[in-house]
Amino acid sequence: MTPSGPSDSPAASVRTRPGHSDPSAPLRCAAVIPAAGRGVRLGPGAPKALRALGGTPMLVHAVRALARARAVSLVVVVGPPGEAAQVRTLLDDHLEHLADDSTEVVVVSGGDTRQDSVRLGLAALPEDVGVVLVHDAARPLVPVDTVEAVAAAVRAGAPAVVPALPVTDTVKQVEPGGEPGGPEPVVATPERAALRAVQTPQGFDRRVLTEAHEKVPAAGEGATDDAGMVERLGVEVVLVPGHEEAFKVTRPLDMVLAEAVLARRRATDAF
Ligand code: CTP
Numbered sequence: 001m002t003p004s005g006p007s008d009s010p011a012a013s014v015r016t017r018p019g020h021s022d023p024s025a026p027l028r029c030a031a032v033i034p035a036a037g038r039g040v041r042l043g044p045g046a047p048k049a050l051r052a053l054g055g056t057p058m059l060v061h062a063v064r065a066l067a068r069a070r071a072v073s074l075v076v077v078v079g080p081p082g083e084a085a086q087v088r089t090l091l092d093d094h095l096e097h098l099a100d101d102s103t104e105v106v107v108v109s110g111g112d113t114r115q116d117s118v119r120l121g122l123a124a125l126p127e128d129v130g131v132v133l134v135h136d137a138a139r140p141l142v143p144v145d146t147v148e149a150v151a152a153a154v155r156a157g158a159p160a161v162v163p164a165l166p167v168t169d170t171v172k173q174v175e176p177g178g179e180p181g182g183p184e185p186v187v188a189t190p191e192r193a194a195l196r197a198v199q200t201p202q203g204f205d206r207r208v209l210t211e212a213h214e215k216v217p218a219a220g221e222g223a224t225d226d227a228g229m230v231e232r233l234g235v236e237v238v239l240v241p242g243h244e245e246a247f248k249v250t251r252p253l254d255m256v257l258a259e260a261v262l263a264r265r266r267a268t269d270a271f
């Protein structure tokens, strides 16, 4: 890891994109990790990304997963507002052992919604980045192969790529705005075979995602899905196979599952 403090200007990074002189060279790929959420649905405690999983903060797992991908040479962590220095220290403490990894890690502060946090992360990208992967800190166990597959599909020319899995539950559409916990009239039952549950990292041509964040207005609590914003520009979004272990830690039971996945990995690695 190459640490750089929150005060470092990422724009001042050395320009490594050979593409300025060699148009055939691959564009530099960066990951933006929104990690500024509180984790309300997980219950009281520290911000979700800073809670421990197998003794290590969830955010550290997520940064490692992205930094391990050969495609990724920069990770921008978007931490809880006002906690950038604490996040920087935490990452320096946990990532120093990956000495063979030359991935640069930058920390910036996030905003009130995920949409704001991603926009602030994008603003910290140096000019030479052409491909961006946006990855939830709340998906700490995403396998590196999933990350590589998304990055490869963008590099192969797709403007927006999303890992996704078939839906296992049948899904009902209801009238919005009912009483919480009260009976909800069903308005439709979409055919399950045509539905997919989307995950992260979602990969984009950097210009396309930046344009989406400039043009798509924030409504309500803001967009929870970057690809959805890109769709609204009329740009084609494609899905690639996701992975069960890229699930999002949202509620307490997800922590139990995440701990079990980690324990299984450790047991497998030991043999
Ligand atoms: N996120 C963010 N900035 C926000 C809100 C969310 O960076 N203002 C990030 C979270 O840290 C998380 C990802 O977006 O990595 C997905 O959001 P979610 O799972 O909803 O996490 P939280 O918002 O933290 O959880 P909750 O909605 O239960 O409070």
Ligand code: MG
Pocket (backbone or CB within 6 Å): 037
């Ligand atoms: Mg949230």
